[in-house]
Structure formats: C-alpha cells, structure tokens
Amino acid sequence: LFAYYILKPVSRALFLNQFDIDKLPYLYILIAVGGGILAYLYTKLAVKSSLKVAVGWSTALTAASLLGIWWLIGLGLDWVLYLFNVFVSLFSVVLVSQGWLVAANVFDSRQAKRLYGLLGMGAVIGAAFGGTFTAQTVKIMGPRNLLLASAGMVLLAYGAFWAVTRLKGVTLAGARAADSEEAEFQFRDIPSALAHHRHLQVITGIIILTFIVDVTIEYQFNAMAKLEYHSKTQLTAFLGNFYGLWLNLVTFSLQFFLTAAVVRWFGVGGTLQIMPITISATALVTFFIPGVQSSAGLRLTEAATRYTLNRTGMELLYLPLPTDLKNRTKAFVDIFVDRMGRGLGGMILVLCTTVLALAPKYISLVTIAFSLLWILLAARASREYVATVRRRLASRRLDIGSARLSVGDPETLALLEQTALGENPRQAAYALGLLADTQDYDLQPLLNKLTESPAVEVRAKVFELASGQNYGALLDHALGEAYRQHSSETAPAVRAAVSYALTVSSDAPRLLCEFLELRDPAIWEGAMDAVLVRHELATDVITREWIAGAARDPDVRRRALAARAVAVSGDEGIEALHRLLEDADPRVVTAACRAAGALRNRGYVYAIVQRLRDVRVRGVAIEALAAYGPAICGTLGDFLTDNAAPLAVRKEIPRVLRLILHQRSVDILLAALYNPNATIRHAALRALNRLRESAPQLQYADELVAVQIHQEARQYCELNAALAPFRATQDGSRAATLLARTIDERLRQTLERLFRLLGLRYPPREIYSAYLGVCHCGGEQHTAALEFLDNVLERDLKRVLLPLLDAPGHVLETGRHLFGIEVKTAETAVRDLIRSGDPWLVACAVAAAGELGMRRLAPDIQQAAENTGPEVAEVARSAAAALAA
Structure with missing residues (x-):
C-alpha cells in the first residue's frame, strides 16, 4: 500500500498536467474496459497457479513494468500516461489482494480474529506514509523518479513475503493465487x-x-x-x-x-x-x-x-x-x-x-x-x-x-x-x-422467556445455549425438566437440561450420582454429555466398578453409556471396551468405536478393523481408526496388503487412510495401486484423489503414478482384445452376453482409473472435466477434452493415451502397436479372463466356457475352483459338469 499510494497520485498528476481535463472521461472508460479485461484474465490464470509462484511473478513483472514506464515517460510519449494509469488500476487489484490472500493462508480463523485488525491498521499506516512520502519527496525527486521508489517498496514487500514463507509452521504449498469462486x-x-x-x-x-x-x-x-x-x-x-x-x-x-x-x-x-x-x-x-x-x-x-x-x-x-x-x-x-x-x-x-x-x-x-x-x-x-x-x-x-x-x-x-x-x-x-x-x-433475557416454551425443540436449544454461555439462572428450570415425568418425545429437552445442570451447578458430583442411578436413557445421555465437557466430574462417580457393571447391563442403552464413560475415565485396568466392541447391538459398537478412537489405544485397532465389514457401523469405525492418526498407518497398510484378510475389510482401508492427511497415507495408497486386485486398486485410487484435494501439499510420487498409468492403459487394451471376439459373435449364449457386458463395465472402470491417476499429476478439476468430455463419444465436448489433454499431457503419456481416446474403434491396433497385444479368439480370451484374478470376471468367464463347450479349458476351470472363493467354485463345478456331459 505504501507503493500504491506513491503511484496513485503520481499517475493522475502526470496525466492531468499533460492533457486537458476533457480527456479524463476517456481515461475512465479505458481503465474500466482495459483494466477489467486484464483483471479477469489474471484471475483465470491465478486460480490455476500456486500463490508463491503468482506472488513471485507478479512482483518481478511489476518492478520491471515500473522501470519500463519510468523510461518511456522520460521519452515524452503521451500514450504512456494512459498505459500508466491502467497499470496502476491493475496494481491495486493484483498486489494488494495477494497480500490479503497470503494472510488468509498463513493465519487460521482464530488467529485471524486477533490479527486482522492489526493488519488493517498496518494497511492504513502504509497508505498514509506512502501518501506523505510522495508529498514530501516529490519536490526533491520529481514525479517521474518516484516510480523507482515505488519499485523499491514492491521489492521490499516481496522480501517480507519471503521471510514469512520461511517461518516455522507456515506452508503455502497448496494455496492458490485466487479464490476459485472468482474464476468459476x-x-x-x-x-x-x-x-x-x-x-x-x-x-x-x-x-x-x-x-x-x-x-x-x-x-x-x-x-x-x-x-x-x-x-x-x-x-x-x-x-x-x-x-x-x-x-x-x-x-x-x-x-x-x-x-x-x-x-x-x-x-x-x-x-x-x-x-x-x-x-x-x-x-x-x-x-x-x-x-x-x-x-x-x-x-x-x-x-x-x-x-x-x-x-x-x-x-x-x-x-x-x-x-x-x-x-x-x-x-x-x-x-x-x-x-x-x-x-x-x-x-x-x-x-x-x-x-x-x-x-x-x-x-x-x-x-x-x-x-x-x-x-x-x-x-x-x-x-x-x-x-x-x-x-x-x-x-x-x-x-x-x-x-x-x-x-x-x-x-x-x-x-x-x-x-x-x-x-x-x-x-x-x-x-x-x-x-x-x-x-x-445479550441472549439471556430471551433465554429466560423461552424456558417455559411448550416446544421441546426450543427448550432443548435454550438449555444448550445457556450451557455454552455458562448462564446459571436457569438451573431450577433445568432440574424441573429433568425430574418431571416425561415421554420419549420430550427426551431432547431432558437431555439438554441434564447436561446444562451438570455444567453450571456447584453441586454437580452429587447430581451426577443421582442422574446415573435413574433408569432413564435421556438423563444418562445428558449426564455423559456434561462429563465429556467436565472430565473432573467422573473422578469419584464413574469408577471401574461402575463401568464394569454398566457394560454387563442387559439394557443396550446402558452398555452404550458404559462405552462413552470409558472414553472419559480411560481404560486402565478394565477390559470392558473389548467386550463392548464385540457387542451384537450396533448402538453399543458405535459408542465403543468412538471411545476407542478417543483413547487411541492400539489394542483396539484389530477389533475396529473387523467392524469395517458391518455396514451398520462402518462409518463410525472408519472415523475411529482415522482418529488414531499416522501412528497406525503401517498397521492399516499391513491389513491392505494381507491377501488372507477378507476383501470386505481390505477395500475399506483406503477410506480410513484418506482421512489421515499424512505422507505415510499417500505412500501406502500409492503402493496399493500395484495390487493385483482391481477392487483394491480402485479404492486406493479414489482415496488418493480425495487426499489430493484435501492435502495438495503432500507428494504424490509422479513417477510411480506414470508407471501405473501405463499399466492401466495396457489393461484397457487387453480388455478390448478380450471383448472383440464376443462383439463379433451372435450365438445367443446368455453367459457370453453377460461376460461381454462385464468386460464392457471393466473397460469403463479402467478408463475412470486412468483419469483418476491423471488427476494425481495434473489439476484434478480440469482432468475431471476432460473425463466427462471423453465419455461423450463424439461432439464438441469430446474434441475439446482431447485438445486439452494434447496440450497438458507429457509426451510419453500423450503417446499412450491419446490414441486410445481419440480413436476408440482402433484400440486393437493401438494395443498391438504399443503393447504387442494380439487379437484373441474367444477361447483364448476366456482362458486369460479365467486367470485374471477378478472374482466376478472369473465367474462370468467360467460360465461362458461351460456354455460354449470350451472343453480344452477344463484344467483352467478346475484350477479356478480350487484357488478362488465359494461363489466362483460353485460356478466352476457347474461348468465342469456341463463340459463333462
């Protein structure tokens, strides 16, 4: 701002001194049109650039432009003054906004509340000193030479920015140079x-x-x-x-x-x-x-x-x-x-x-x-x-x-x-x-009025807000709410009232004992809500004996309460949480998983991982494992690569890792891209894409990704070669038709994986838009997507991918040229699919072999029955019987 308030008076004074006043309206129009176009183009470019790169280039170009304008003004060219004023209007848009954007990425929301006032005051001081400096030094230096002073201030501002980026804990790796809303x-x-x-x-x-x-x-x-x-x-x-x-x-x-x-x-x-x-x-x-x-x-x-x-x-x-x-x-x-x-x-x-x-x-x-x-x-x-x-x-x-x-x-x-x-x-x-x-x-007068509201939802909100403000005047109303006879419909208000009473009461330990002795789940939940906020309440009330008794209680809600209590009191000397994690009721398991995630005791990891198979508690199990943080990434990686572990468990591990924003998560998921199981690869890739969005500052191993892109491209060509003989035949076989549909679905999944991999190397949003365009076979969107990929992809990737996407009808020739994949007969294609390791694809291929009478594939079918799961084995036995008939 010091630099800007040098440039603003200088640019306008030079223009007014050189031209008649009737030229000023034309300058306004030029600034509106030219400055608007330049600002729009900057925003479009900036949203694709990192903040550090944008600040560096903007500073260099600004300093160079000021030197150039200083030189041109010395030549006495009138048109330069129009250019100078447009430049100054753009200066205020770009460099000043970048300063606030740097602050937004350096400080979190709590720091911003404390410091933005000081930053604003600093901006005012900088502007005031800039204007005063101009007024005092223009008589010594002259207006033209003040441009050099402004360029010096711009470079000093960059020095301050460079110093900020070197501070401990400051990272601008994922920061964009403009807000996405401005460009989108x-x-x-x-x-x-x-x-x-x-x-x-x-x-x-x-x-x-x-x-x-x-x-x-x-x-x-x-x-x-x-x-x-x-x-x-x-x-x-x-x-x-x-x-x-x-x-x-x-x-x-x-x-x-x-x-x-x-x-x-x-x-x-x-x-x-x-x-x-x-x-x-x-x-x-x-x-x-x-x-x-x-x-x-x-x-x-x-x-x-x-x-x-x-x-x-x-x-x-x-x-x-x-x-x-x-x-x-x-x-x-x-x-x-x-x-x-x-x-x-x-x-x-x-x-x-x-x-x-x-x-x-x-x-x-x-x-x-x-x-x-x-x-x-x-x-x-x-x-x-x-x-x-x-x-x-x-x-x-x-x-x-x-x-x-x-x-x-x-x-x-x-x-x-x-x-x-x-x-x-x-x-x-x-x-x-x-x-x-x-x-x-002042919310308190309104809270007093609404404590007697007939609406349960309103009373619950009143007690919740009063608890947050530590406003104790409603204690009698809260106790009345808690002790009066109530139905399940009033449970939310009772729960909030109990939590509030224990938060503000000076006799909270006695109240907690009373509340926990009552056989009312709403009161239990409210009491535990308060204990989670005031841990000291649990010291003498929620003992090991109390937890052990509650964990064995026949009431499901009491057992769930015991799990919540463990999260507060700890699990030292008790084994209750192990039993609760194995409970048959999902409500108890949910509470137990959350408690384990809060305690971060590695002894519970195996039990929580096994719960990933249960769709009823899968979400909370994922959250609980993610709460452990990077410390269990290695353990999760072991589960992911363990072929003896159930696939239903392994395929959910990437969903946990994507919530742990750490380089170890990225490394494990990148390694999983080489897993022979397509389900695991797809889950790992989806998790990596989510991680790239939420933690772009992590390293996503470009070379490893490039290798996997080639592997997926080869897989795409192999699936096309396997599909070709079934496209040509019209034998009416239901199993062959199902096999063709399955291969076609695998082709779509492989194409999606290809673009997800590209999203790890290139801007994810642009790659997703290109994927949508490629999926529209033909038309302007398809052409635009290919043009984008042609301009963005590196030569090695372009050589492999563009022929596959540009000419879908010639994929067989492309596969033969790039990977040496020859056209297959139906029997050869089925044999390769039986050996693919994809359970559903293997089952479909085995059924097609049996229905089409491919007797030479009997040994492969027998091997598939021995080495795969019970579902495939059943299909293999049926196919073997059909071939033997």
Whole structure:
C-alpha cells in the first residue's frame, strides 16, 4: 500500500498536467474496459497457479513494468500516461489482494480474529506514509523518479513475503493465487440469477450507481485540482497528501469509531442511505461554492463513506443470499459490475463535458441527480432485505456468520427475536442459534422467556445455549425438566437440561450420582454429555466398578453409556471396551468405536478393523481408526496388503487412510495401486484423489503414478482384445452376453482409473472435466477434452493415451502397436479372463466356457475352483459338469 499510494497520485498528476481535463472521461472508460479485461484474465490464470509462484511473478513483472514506464515517460510519449494509469488500476487489484490472500493462508480463523485488525491498521499506516512520502519527496525527486521508489517498496514487500514463507509452521504449498469462486462463475449464470432474485437486482443497481457517482465526483475533484495547481510537482504533492494521509485518516476514524454504532442505530436501510444523502448535501455546497477545497470535501465524503458505512451496509445486504449465489455475485461484482459502473460514469461524463459542454461546477448537479436515485434504491433495498431475511428464516438457511461483521443490524435482530418467540419450533430454535452467533447480543433475557416454551425443540436449544454461555439462572428450570415425568418425545429437552445442570451447578458430583442411578436413557445421555465437557466430574462417580457393571447391563442403552464413560475415565485396568466392541447391538459398537478412537489405544485397532465389514457401523469405525492418526498407518497398510484378510475389510482401508492427511497415507495408497486386485486398486485410487484435494501439499510420487498409468492403459487394451471376439459373435449364449457386458463395465472402470491417476499429476478439476468430455463419444465436448489433454499431457503419456481416446474403434491396433497385444479368439480370451484374478470376471468367464463347450479349458476351470472363493467354485463345478456331459 505504501507503493500504491506513491503511484496513485503520481499517475493522475502526470496525466492531468499533460492533457486537458476533457480527456479524463476517456481515461475512465479505458481503465474500466482495459483494466477489467486484464483483471479477469489474471484471475483465470491465478486460480490455476500456486500463490508463491503468482506472488513471485507478479512482483518481478511489476518492478520491471515500473522501470519500463519510468523510461518511456522520460521519452515524452503521451500514450504512456494512459498505459500508466491502467497499470496502476491493475496494481491495486493484483498486489494488494495477494497480500490479503497470503494472510488468509498463513493465519487460521482464530488467529485471524486477533490479527486482522492489526493488519488493517498496518494497511492504513502504509497508505498514509506512502501518501506523505510522495508529498514530501516529490519536490526533491520529481514525479517521474518516484516510480523507482515505488519499485523499491514492491521489492521490499516481496522480501517480507519471503521471510514469512520461511517461518516455522507456515506452508503455502497448496494455496492458490485466487479464490476459485472468482474464476468459476459464468457470465451466463448471472442473468438468470438476476431474473429470479429481486434482492440481487437491487444490490447490482446500488453498486452501479455507487461507481457512477464515484467517477463524477473524482472528475470534478481532479478538474478543480488542475485549475488550482499548475505544476505537476505541486499537483502530485497535493494528491499524495489527500489520498495517502487525509483520506485514510478519515476512513480509519469512521470505521473505528462510528460504523458499528451507526449500523446498530439505523440498520441496513439507514446505513445505506447515509452515503447518498451526505454526498447530495456536500455536492450542493460544491455547486454554490466551487473550488478545490469544496470538491476535496466532496471527494473525501464520498470515498470515506464508501469504504466504511456503505461497505458494511452492502455486506449486510448480501447476508440473506444463499452462500453459493453470494460468492458468485461478489465475484461478478468485483470483475464486471465495478468496471461497468465506472465505464458508464465515464460515458456520462463524455456526454456532459464534450456534448453538452458543462463546466466542472455543474457536474455537482449530475452527482445529486444520481444520488437521489440512489436514495430511492436504498429504500427499496431495505424492504427487499427484510423480505429476503423472512424467507431465509422460514427455510432455516440464513447464515449470520458468513457476514463476517461485528455489528448487529436492528431490523435483522428484530426479525430473529420475533421468529424465536414464534409458534414454529424449528424456526424458533434456528433463530435462537443465529442470535447466539451474533456478536455483542445479550441472549439471556430471551433465554429466560423461552424456558417455559411448550416446544421441546426450543427448550432443548435454550438449555444448550445457556450451557455454552455458562448462564446459571436457569438451573431450577433445568432440574424441573429433568425430574418431571416425561415421554420419549420430550427426551431432547431432558437431555439438554441434564447436561446444562451438570455444567453450571456447584453441586454437580452429587447430581451426577443421582442422574446415573435413574433408569432413564435421556438423563444418562445428558449426564455423559456434561462429563465429556467436565472430565473432573467422573473422578469419584464413574469408577471401574461402575463401568464394569454398566457394560454387563442387559439394557443396550446402558452398555452404550458404559462405552462413552470409558472414553472419559480411560481404560486402565478394565477390559470392558473389548467386550463392548464385540457387542451384537450396533448402538453399543458405535459408542465403543468412538471411545476407542478417543483413547487411541492400539489394542483396539484389530477389533475396529473387523467392524469395517458391518455396514451398520462402518462409518463410525472408519472415523475411529482415522482418529488414531499416522501412528497406525503401517498397521492399516499391513491389513491392505494381507491377501488372507477378507476383501470386505481390505477395500475399506483406503477410506480410513484418506482421512489421515499424512505422507505415510499417500505412500501406502500409492503402493496399493500395484495390487493385483482391481477392487483394491480402485479404492486406493479414489482415496488418493480425495487426499489430493484435501492435502495438495503432500507428494504424490509422479513417477510411480506414470508407471501405473501405463499399466492401466495396457489393461484397457487387453480388455478390448478380450471383448472383440464376443462383439463379433451372435450365438445367443446368455453367459457370453453377460461376460461381454462385464468386460464392457471393466473397460469403463479402467478408463475412470486412468483419469483418476491423471488427476494425481495434473489439476484434478480440469482432468475431471476432460473425463466427462471423453465419455461423450463424439461432439464438441469430446474434441475439446482431447485438445486439452494434447496440450497438458507429457509426451510419453500423450503417446499412450491419446490414441486410445481419440480413436476408440482402433484400440486393437493401438494395443498391438504399443503393447504387442494380439487379437484373441474367444477361447483364448476366456482362458486369460479365467486367470485374471477378478472374482466376478472369473465367474462370468467360467460360465461362458461351460456354455460354449470350451472343453480344452477344463484344467483352467478346475484350477479356478480350487484357488478362488465359494461363489466362483460353485460356478466352476457347474461348468465342469456341463463340459463333462
């Protein structure tokens, strides 16, 4: 920002000194069009690049460009000043946004809450010092030479970035240079969104008017400054002081001292109207008292309120929109609407200054006219905002947290309170949760009112939120809820009340004893919820004897409670968890798996792994094993490669490893790609793809992947060779038809594995899009996918894959040319399939051999019966009997 606030006044001062003021509107149009296109192209490139690479290249190109512009300005070329101003507009988009993106990837959400305020203050200080530096040194160095100072600051900023990347614990390996939402929105999606959302129409209209007014005010300010300051040195000094020091000082003061209070007092509608009203009043003063001071006051009013009050109001205005639409809209606004508004403003100025020949003072009236329209639109925005919030509340899809604001809009809060006190229990509970997430909102009076709500869901939410805030005034209500006679329908409220009572009560150990003695599962669950938060409660109450007794209790829910208790008290000296992991009831096993995952005792790993076969508890077993972390990766790898272990267990191991974001997981899964069992290979590959998305910083062994790509390509050609004789025959054999369908399905799976492997070497999303295109045989999508692969793949992979994908009808010739795979007869193909090791493919091939009378394959069928599972053995016996008949 120090560098930017050198460039901004210098670029504008040099332009104003060189050209008449009537050329300024054309510069605005050029910046809107040229800068918009360049910003869009940068975003498209940046989302495919790593952040480190983008920062490095951007810094180098910026420094080189500044040196080049410095040299060209010295040659006295007029067109360079247009280029310089467009460059400065792009500078603010690229380098400043990269700085915030680096911060977003260096700090986690908790650190960001503490440090973003300091970073924002640093940005203000940098801007202020940059402007002051420009004003003070321009008289010594001259405007042109300040470009060299700016280039030096850019290089210093890169030095700071380099130092950050060397800090312990900082990794930017997986960070992209732009948010994916910015690059993924499609212009064609926006018109339909605008047509269906009046709220969105109003937002877009306000933003366009904001930038039209911004351009008209800036034009008048620059015109008056040009008339007042006749030398480029004086003009640069004035603009440096104005933009760097005074504008940032006023903006910081407004944001720090007034914005939150204004939003609380006036709400969204009032906040949005402050900017156009103050602009209208200031513009009227400027019309009657024209001059550089009045126009500077107008510019200061517009810019300061736009960056503070208006920005906060607009963030709140986005609040009720669905998250995906909100992200796409913001990207559309940043790339297109911003520039469109400025471009329209430039065209309006051309009309006013060139066609109508209005003097600069009359531009104030144009500003007032658009501000009045803006006021009307802001009033409409307030009504649409309330209506949209109502609809989103009704559907329980309002996300307060996404607004990222520390202020509370009174209209929104009033709607939430009204909903919380309403008759719809689900909406009321949802509104309570949103109010609890709102900063600086006192929830306690509302909790007091709702403790006697007839709705179970609302009472449960009240106790849950009161427990989270450690608000003890509801203890009597909670005990009344717990001890009164209740049915299964009121169990959620009872559970929440018990948990709350044990959280806030000073006599919690005695209460815990009482609750655990009651024969009520809802009370048990609530008590254990509290114990999981306050472990000290379990010390004297949940003893080894208590756990052992509960683990043997005939009540399933009591045994599940015992498993949860082990997670809190530990398993030292007791064997209860082993028994509970073998329990016949899935509810008990679920609790036991979670307890084992919490304790991370390796003695339970084998029992949990065996539970991967049980579809009822498979998900929780996977989560429990993943909770052990990298420590058991070796053990899981042993299970994965153990051919004696059940396939139903082995094929689920990759699902565990994909949740352990560690290089050991990657290495084990890469080794599994060489497993002869296609099911294992496919499961490992899917897990690697998921890991690549969630942990791109890990190493995915490109050479190993390349070897496997060749293996899968060979498999694809071999399956095609096996399928060929069955495509040509029309003998009506049901087994042969089933075999052909099975081979065809294996071909599709092999093609999917090929692209999944490519996704480990190249950008996954682009490879997936190419896969979808290849699956559309023929047509533009297929052609585009092949063109993409032709440009992306390395030569060795391109030589193997493109012939397979480009000419599916000639795969047999390709297989013979690349791998020496000859065309097979039906009998040869069936023999090879019987020896393939794929159980279902072996069964289909054996059945086809029996039905087609391939007696020479009897020894192979006999061997398959001896070396495979019972299902294949049964088919083999039937086929052998048919051949012997």
